[in-house]
Amino acid sequence: MFVILYSMEVKMSYILFVGFALFFIGAYGFLTRRNLITMLMSVELMLNAVNINFVTFNKYLHADKANGLFFTLFIITIAAAEAAVAIAIIINIYRKLRSIDAEDADTLKW
Amino acid sequence: MEVSTFFFYLISFLILAFGILTVTSKKIFRSAIYLLFTLINVAALYFYFEYNFIAAVQIVVYVGGIVVLILFSLFLTHQVGSDLPSSPLSRKIFAVLACLFGLGFSFFLTKEHIFQKPAEAIDVSMKYFGKQMLNYGDGGFVLPFEAVSVLLLAAMIGCIAIALKTKQPNNRTTEQQTIK
Numbered sequence: 001m002f003v004i005l006y007s008m009e010v011k012m013s014y015i016l017f018v019g020f021a022l023f024f025i026g027a028y029g030f031l032t033r034r035n036l037i038t039m040l041m042s043v044e045l046m047l048n049a050v051n052i053n054f055v056t057f058n059k060y061l062h063a064d065k066a067n068g069l070f071f072t073l074f075i076i077t078i079a080a081a082e083a084a085v086a087i088a089i090i091i092n093i094y095r096k097l098r099s100i101d102a103e104d105a106d107t108l109k110w
Numbered sequence: 111m112e113v114s115t116f117f118f119y120l121i122s123f124l125i126l127a128f129g130i131l132t133v134t135s136k137k138i139f140r141s142a143i144y145l146l147f148t149l150i151n152v153a154a155l156y157f158y159f160e161y162n163f164i165a166a167v168q169i170v171v172y173v174g175g176i177v178v179l180i181l182f183s184l185f186l187t188h189q190v191g192s193d194l195p196s197s198p199l200s201r202k203i204f205a206v207l208a209c210l211f212g213l214g215f216s217f218f219l220t221k222e223h224i225f226q227k228p229a230e231a232i233d234v235s236m237k238y239f240g241k242q243m244l245n246y247g248d249g250g251f252v253l254p255f256e257a258v259s260v261l262l263l264a265a266m267i268g269c270i271a272i273a274l275k276t277k278q279p280n281n282r283t284t285e286q287q288t289i290k
Contacts, residue, residue: 010118013221018122018155020216022129022148024209029133031205032197037183038138041145044176045129048152051168059159063231066242070251072164073239076171077258081265083176087183088273094187095275101195 012060016053023049036090036100040083047079114158121158124151136193142184146177163236 022045029042051072058068094100097107128148135141149172156165232238246252 010115012225013217014122015118016220017217018125020213020220021126024213025126025129025133027212028205028209031208032202033133033194034197035138035194037180037187038133038141038194041141041180042133044145044172045132045148048149048172052152052155055156055159055161055164059161060228061225062229064229065249066232066234066238069161069164069234069239070242070254073167074254074258076167077262080171080175081262083179084269085265085272087179088269090183091186092272100187 012056015056015060019049019053019056021049022046022052034102036086036093036102036105039102040086040090044079044083047075051075117158121151121154125155136196138184138188138194139181142177142180145180146173149173149177161234163234163239 026042026045026049029045030039033039033042054068054072054075058066058072062068090100093105097104125148128144128151131144132141132148135144149168153165153168153173156162156168242249243251243255
């Protein structure tokens with residue numbers, strides 16, 4: 001079913017635009033949200049945007065190799081590790097402070 | 111317009127719409143569900159490019175793993191249904207301006223750039239990924255593979271170390287006294 005979907009008709013800059021737009025949506029969320037978990041979600045959006053761009057470059061410019069795809073795989077792995085560590089830290093902060101607002105976590109501030 | 115082009119625009123629209131809903135929704139639980147739909151649509155984009163293995167990994171790791179992890183931590187730390195506090199208006203305005211500037215800058219930079227001619231496509235099946243991932247010759251990826259393995263192990267140990275419940279200092283002294 002999916003084999004017939006793809007054609008080179010869509011210009012590369014349009015697909016890159018999707019990646020850029022998703023990245024800056026994530027950046028907007030990171031700048032405006034104050035809750036730690038929603039900030040983590042914004043970071044996930046940004047990582048996904050980078051993955052879209054890697055896959056696009058691989059498809060349109062270097063289809064004879066798969067370097068972009070390998071980068072995508074490694075980024076997905078690192079994103080999983082990052083999310084796990086971040087959530088462990090968030091739950092620990094919640095246990096200590098009873099809040100996961102970024103502005104309440106100021107114990108290290110003197 | 112061809113059917114494939116229509117599919118591309120549909121998928122892109124869904125990605126961006128759900129992305130915007132993710133970062134603007136007032137309810138945190140809905141925000142997580144919108145993130146889920148965004149990630150599924152990114153997987154659909156990979157299917158559109160005929161990179162089926164990457165799409166499968168995206169669904170398994172992101173949709174099945176990370177979003178479920180986020181939902182679990184939401185249930186552990188939030189009263190679901192309460193609204194998130196909104197940030198001040200000035201911060202929102204400056205964030206929108208910064209993001210629009212970045213978006214326009216990078217889009218026009220790539221729009222004017224002339225890219226090289228595309229190369230002949232190869233078959234990127236799952237077998238190819240497996241072979242390249244453990245290939246230590248030219249163009250092999252065994253070194254980053256090992257590095258990521260060590261990173262995952264370190265992250266796992268780190269998570270356990272961070273999330274372990276530390277005993278209260280009072281309990282510890284009483285335990286030590288009882289041991290003595």
